[in-house]
Amino acid sequence: MTQIGGILSILIIPPIIGAIPLIDWFTYAVSGKELTKLGTGNISVSAAFYHGGKLAGILAVLSEAGKGVGVVLLSRIFFPSGSFWEIIALIMLILGRYYLGKGAGATNLTWGIVTHNPVAALLIFILGGVSFTIWREKRAGRISVLVLMVVVLSAQNINHPEYILLTIILASLMIWIYRQMADDLELNPSEVNGESAKMFRFFRGDSGIISLNEALNPQKVGAKASNLSRLKKWGYNVPDGWVLKIGDDIHKLQEFINPSSSNPYVVRSSALDEDTNWASAAGIYDSFVDLTDFDHLSQAVIDCFSSYNSAIALDYRQRQKQSEKGIAVIIQKQINGIYSGVIFSRDPVNQLEDTVCIEAVSGMGLKLVSGEVTPQQYRVFFPEEKVEGEGDISQEVLLNLGKIAREIEHLCQGIPQDIEWTYDGEKIWLLQTRPITTLKPVWTRKIAAEVIPGVIRPLTWSINQPLTCGVWGEIFTIVLGKKSRKLDFSQTATLHYDHAYFNATLLGEIFLLMGLPPESLEFLTRGSKFSKPPLTATIVNLGGLWRLLRKEWRLITDFAHDNDRYFRPILDELKDIPCETLSTIELLDRIDHILEVLKKATYYSILAPLSYSLRQTIFQVNPNDLDYDKIPEITSIKSLQKIAIETQNLLSEAELNQLDCNNYPAFFSYLSESTEGESILNRLEKWLEEYGYLSETATDIAVSRWSEDQSHMRLMFSKFVGEKEIILKVNKDKNKSWKTSMVQPRLDLKGQVAEIYSKLLAYLRYSFVEIENKLIKEKKVLEQGDIFFLKLTEIKDLIKDETINIDKIYNLIKARKCTWEENKKIKKIPYLIYGETPQIDLTTQNDISTTKKSLQGIPASMGIKEGKIKIIKSLTEAKNIDRETIIVVPYTDAGWTTILTQAGAIISEVGGKLSHGAIIAREYHIPAVMDIPHATEIFHDGQLVKVNGNNGIVTILSQITIEH
Structure with a gap:
């Protein structure tokens, strides 16, 4: 009865164990992704690595190894160790794994054999390694290992034909499963980033075939192939395909594909200088479609390789000043779509409207790309999700295309994308994605609008821009070390419409070099929460992070030193020597001295708030437990x-x-x-x-x-x-917790730095005003305020160069004044700008309105308040404010303090929990919501709203203006 029970257990329990989708569960728990809905749909170890990441992959290996070990140990409960029943248990496990668990079972088999016969497993591993170096190809390598398994195990059981037969059945079953699961990645470590991928690439050899299912390096196979592999990884529908490099054996493809009239293929270029962030090379290299037999496909591959050296390609690279990098070729299954086309995730002509542009033609998209026909044109508006345009394609398909475009843009660090697509009546297939090079870099007002708000004059920018860019460059260089050499930190910030913007593309490159995920950039471009860096990124950048942490740890000590040596002495000197007593040249020397010290102060004005924010996040201290009296x-x-x-x-x-x-x-x-x-x-x-x-x-x-x-x-x-x-x-003295004591000194430092920084800027202003007074007497400028429309270098030239053309200076100031006044009239300043400054037609500028009942911002100060709106764009408009008034402001700098304390609640277009307005609001228990873009245009005076400072939601209670 015991043996009968054992037989039943071996025939029933292993298939059940194999069917349990532990890999899928672990992957979903770690990454939130369902393997059955991604890629091939197989629930495999490599799929867990590929889609779920390293942790999901490790858990998958452990779970599947445990299954293999477990069923072998199960058979030993009823039968002797090493019996053929252990082989039967593995066969039943793999059957359950394949038919019910949607996996090949390679990991189960490997660890099952190790448990079954460790000595044989070691010999198979050694001989298998040798055979891999000989074959150096994935499919042949798999078969050779299985053959070795039969040979080695049979040799040790030569007198047991039933054992040999079962071993052959086990190996044959695995070979059959591999053929049924042609795209399964179970034994392909090249799907996994890291050393295992490098090892398998060696075993694969130069003649191996690279699949689009692999994680591909654009520096080796080109950006087009790499981008397609990324799209596959992200779960989008991409036709199956392979990549050939020069020297690869084309005939190896016959193991994978069988072109026919019912199963056509396409051949496309993937040059290493194609579809990059800097150049698209669109139409430069050859592509071929409708390849229905292998001979024509082989010739198309040869022709595609040859197109790299065509006259047009050589001329293009010469004009682009590109070096010879080489080309790879993509072979893909052809999707015969009923509609095909191109999506631009941003409108390349009118980027002021938040739209996705779609062009489409019937059939395949070559007619569209070649310009043979006029396409159907559509636009999808966001966030309304409204479709505009006339044609045959359904609204649902167009809306899905628009959403896909924005998703891919998001995954590509916010860089606008040019996407080729086709629709076969059931699925949307993606054929290519590449950056829209004319819409780079991406500029963002996020944070910049709070650091340097308002419409900025030339003199202010000629001083602030090099200070900000230079100090940020120094900080990033500390972290990145040699990686920072190719970065141009002078491009960190710029002006559009005389408003400050930060370079989100450059910051994205910096984040990638630091090992941070692309989503980290969203806190700049969209206001999202900053993404936590992965452990691997922390380890890779440990040296740089350690250098930065040492700076942070010594921040108070270093500031005290610089305060004694630089800041207090210059402030005392500036206070004791009035500007009026100095000559113009002496005032210039005074300005240079202030700027020299101001650079040191800028370093602390950046690091002190970062240090405070970092510690606040780590120690989770309630802002109400802190003392703000040094702000x-x-x-x-x-x-x-x-x-x-x-x-x-x-x-x-x-x-x-x-x-x-x-x-x-x-x-x-x-x-x-x-x-x-x-x-x-x-x-x-x-x-x-x-x-x-x-x-x-x-x-x-x-x-x-x-x-x-x-x-x-x-x-x-x-x-x-x-x-x-x-x-x-x-602020009463209270027993401060140790956590508070770790944060409070950094908040105090932030206040001290802000005082010194603001005082230096004030003395800088007083110096320029005095220079202006002298220049007005000399008739080199005409009126008060003119000097701020000149750059610092121009002012120095005006003072030192006796031959300068004064009329030219007058005209320059007049032109800049006119531009500045025009930019002040712009109601809707874009929060994101792609590439060059788009033209804004002031005559078509309308008030921004919203049909939404509520708007989401950042909760900055707790409390709920209902009241009537008062729009305040400048301090001169700050009248008739009381505790029943909800003020809406463009920003909340220090100068707004006395206004903010009068209000019942605060809504600000920019800012966060650590901004000036947030600190003031918490200090005086005023509900506040920050970061509602264009709030001064969305709301109207007298509107009744409810401000919820607990969750950051502003609810519009009445669209009707109520008289005060």
Whole structure:
């Protein structure tokens, strides 16, 4: 009975074990991908590596190895070790694995044989390695290993014919399964990135056939073949195909393909200089379709290779100044689509509209590419998902094409894509994807709009751009080391319509060199959460990261040193020597000195917030547990509030009721005429001495400081005095946790750096203003503000070069003023720009509206508030604000502090949880939502909305404007 039970167990349990899709479960748990819906649909170890990554692959190997070991050990419960029942158990396991588990079972077999007969397994491995070096081809290598298995195991059991027969059956079963699963990747380590892939490529040899199922290197097989392999990996429908390099044996293809009239193939080029980020080489190399027999296919491959040296190709490479890199050839199954065409993930002509452009023709797409016919033209609008255009293709197919284009663009680091496609009536097939080279680089206002907001004048940019680019370049060089040599950090930022943009394409290249996933770039271009770097990336860049962490760890110490040596001495010197006492040349020397020190301050102004953000993320400290009293905008507003409270105490209740605190000129006139008012005005003068370096936009030296224009301070102060109860938050000493103590010093450092940085910029402005005063007297410029429309080098030339043409300077300033004024009128500034600056027709600029009931931003300060909208694009518009007002602002620099504290809630077009507005809002318990693009155009004064600072959602309660 025991043996009968054993036989039944071996015949029943192993197939069940083989059917359990552990690989699919592990892959889904790790990556969220279902193997049955990707690639070949096989649930194999290599598919887990290929689609799920290294962790999924390792778990797959362990699970399948465990199955092989388990069924062998199961048979030993009932039968002697090494019996033929162990072979039967493996046969049953592999049958279950193939028919129910959708896999070949190679890993099961390998570890099952190791457990069954370790000595034989070692001998098979050694001899198999030798045979692989001889055959150096995947299919032959597989068969040779299975033959060796039969020979070695049979030799040890020569007197047991039943054992030999079962071993032959086992090997034959595996060979049959391999033939049935022609695209299965079970024994193809080349599908896996890393050393295993390199090893198998050696065993494959030069005559081996490269499949599009493999992860391909564009430097070896060209970007076209590499991009197709990536599309396959990402789960898109790509026709099966193979890649030949020069010298590969074409006839090896006969093992894989059988061209016929019902099964045609195409041959296409994949040159190493084709479909790259810099050049498309479209139409330069030959392609062939409708290949229905092997002779014609072979000739097409030869002709395709030959096209690399054609006259047109040689001329193209010469004009592009490209070196000779070589060519590979792609052989693919031909899809006879009922419609074919091209998708541009962005409109290459009118990029201001968020559309995907689709062109299509009936049948195959060669007629479209060659320009033989006029295609059907469609546009898919996002985010509305609306289709525009007339033709025969269904709206559903067009919408799917649009979504696919944007998905692929996203997977390609946000670079716009030119995609060839065909539709066979059931599936959309992708035939090619490549960058739209004319839409590079991609420029983003994300972060840049907060760092340097507003419409920027030439002088400001001529100073900020080299400072920002230079310091960021130094930081990235610390991490990347020698990898950074080919990067041009001077292209990190630029201006479009006099607004600052960062180079998302360059940053994407930097991220890739750092080993970060492409999705990391989305936090710049789309505002997504920053992606966690994979462990492999951390290990690869360990040296650079260690150097950066050492800088971060020493940040406070280094700042203290530089503060004593550079920052405090220059600030003391600038304070002691008024600009008015210096000559024009001395002022230029003063400016050069400030810029030299400002570069050091810029380093800290970048690293200090990064350090604070990093520690905040790691230690998960509640922002409300931190003390913000060293942030300049917080200290300035609290100091002004204290003076307002003292003023309330000095004035009688009758005086306060009599005064109109909303009319600040009358209020200050009263103070100047009263005895008590003199002490208050003296306190305000001291306040300006301490905080007068701040302004509406501290990073823009063209914007006046509070010490120059006191109207803003006076307006806010009078409103504070008029409040019945001033909310003055006092940070009480509390028992700080060790986590808080790890973050608080970095927040304090951020505040100290911001103060020094803003003061240096203020003194820089004062120096230029004084130079301008002197130039106006010399009639080299005409009026106040003109100097900010000249670049720094031009100002130096104007002062030092006696032969300069003054009329030319007048005209230059006039032209730049005109452009700047025009750019101020643009209502809708694109958040992303592709390549060159697109032209905006101001006459067609309409208000931006939305049909959405709610908009998602970044939750910056907790709380929920309903109220009426007040749009404030500049501080001059900051009137009639109270606790029932929800203000909508373009950004929240330090100068906006006194406005923000008056409101019931805040909505900002840019910013995040660590921006100025977010800090102010949390300090005064005001609900705030940041990062709602074009909010000042979407909302309207008097609109009723609900701001939810907990989840970042702004809900429009009424589209009707409600009078205040």
